[in-house]
Amino acid sequence: MKKTKKWYDYLWIWPIVYFSLGYFNILFAWLGMIDFIVPLIIAGCGGGKAFCNRYCGRGKLFAVIPKLFKKENKKVAPGWMYSNIFRYGFLIFFLTMFGSMVYQTYLVFAGSASLKTAVKLFWTFKVPWKRAYTVTSVPAWVTQFSYGFYSLMLTSTLIGLIVMALYRPRTWCTFCPMGTMTQGICKLKK
Amino acid sequence: MKSKNIATVNKSVCVSCGACLDACPMSAISTPDGCYAKVNEDLCVGCGKCSRICPTGCISIIKREEQQNEEN
Numbered sequence: 374m375k376k377t378k379k380w381y382d383y384l385w386i387w388p389i390v391y392f393s394l395g396y397f398n399i400l401f402a403w404l405g406m407i408d409f410i411v412p413l414i415i416a417g418c419g420g421g422k423a424f425c426n427r428y429c430g431r432g433k434l435f436a437v438i439p440k441l442f443k444k445e446n447k448k449v450a451p452g453w454m455y456s457n458i459f460r461y462g463f464l465i466f467f468l469t470m471f472g473s474m475v476y477q478t479y480l481v482f483a484g485s486a487s488l489k490t491a492v493k494l495f496w497t498f499k500v501p502w503k504r505a506y507t508v509t510s511v512p513a514w515v516t517q518f519s520y521g522f523y524s525l526m527l528t529s530t531l532i533g534l535i536v537m538a539l540y541r542p543r544t545w546c547t548f549c550p551m552g553t554m555t556q557g558i559c560k561l562k563k
Numbered sequence: 564m565k566s567k568n569i570a571t572v573n574k575s576v577c578v579s580c581g582a583c584l585d586a587c588p589m590s591a592i593s594t595p596d597g598c599y600a601k602v603n604e605d606l607c608v609g610c611g612k613c614s615r616i617c618p619t620g621c622i623s624i625i626k627r628e629e630q631q632n633e634e635n
């Protein structure tokens with residue numbers, strides 16, 4: 374009995390579309406908020422892990438790439454990577470970085486910092502991304518948030534791709550902040 | 564006829580990511596409350612696909628009798 378493909382089985386295309394759009398116009402980075410808000414709404418409204426289980430494009434992408442290259446790593450990640458200490462620690466780190474990005478946006482809004490048109494990878498390496506600053510008529514803070522959010526999305530996807538190559542395809546999901554948060558919500562609701 | 568083997572999830576390790584749901588050809592796994600994955604014993608054929616894809620390695624394939632013993 375073969376399972377029939379559903380429309381959401383093709384959602385791996387979403388991260389590719391997202392990063393491509395942001396490559397040309399950074400304002401598209403705001404679309405990433407969907408991946409932030411929808412899982413929380415679903416989990417909060419009693420939908421459990423439906424986002425991770427069905428609609429997450431990123432999770433699907435990590436599963437599809439190794440299949441495409443016929444190179445699925447069979448190695449299970451080391452235990453600490455899916456331990457609660459690491460998972461919740463990474464979540465706190467991630468949220469702190471998100472907070473710092475929002476603060477940076479506020480500084481630009483308040484006029485005490487200037488707009489930086491670069492993408493910061495792994496919270497460290499600045500990559501010039503000025504070419505994507507194509508719509509200059511929006512307030513500077515809107516653009517600043519786009520750069521910050523795109524950096525966060527790209528960094529987490531790159532980490533996901535690295536652990537996908539080193540271990541089993543969806544290893545990122547073991548410590549993905551959204552996955553940890555939604556599972557946490559479900560456990561709290563129980 | 565029911566298969567000899569069956570998948571079983573170690574709940575304390577499962578992160579309910581859903582990788583096993585995608586891999587299961589029988590749609591025998593779900594995450595009913597969002598906390599952990601659960602195997603439908605009537606549908607599972609013990610093929611082991613879920614166990615090979617699970618990123619935390621928390622699915623084992625065991626003999627059906629063992630599963631029943633564990634439950635009792």
Ligand code: SF4
Nearest residue numbers: 425429432546549552
């Ligand atoms: S754990 Fe994260 S990447 Fe994996 S399916 Fe859930 S939201 Fe997507």
Ligand code: SF4
Nearest residue numbers: 577578580581583617
């Ligand atoms: S793949 Fe493993 S960790 Fe993910 S839901 Fe299934 S049993 Fe749980």
Ligand code: SF4
Nearest residue numbers: 587607608610611613
């Ligand atoms: S052993 Fe096979 S049939 Fe049973 S739950 Fe795992 S993938 Fe599905």
